[in-house]
Amino acid sequence: MMTIPWDQPATLIDLDGRTPVIGTVRECVMHFAIFKPFAKEQARILLTRPVFREGRKTRTWILNPDEIERLVVRMKSESESVA
Secondary structure (H helix, E strand, O other): OOOOOOOOEEEEEEOOOOOOEEEEHHHHHHHHHOOOHHHHHHEEEEEEEEEEOOOOOOEEEEEOHHHHHHHHHHHHHHHHHHO
């Protein structure tokens, strides 16, 4: 998985058109973590700096739900290792 700094500015968007969450990657991931499954399927994170993704030749600005879910797991594991 790509390493994205938690403090990088980002926007959590919703394909249903709800109000976006504008903040840091960490804030967007925290909001995503509490979404219901249907809302998670509709969510994307728009990055301010593109990242390389496995299997792609170019960088991308958008994180899909499965990639955001991996960030949720990373966030939880990092908070457990600090505790």
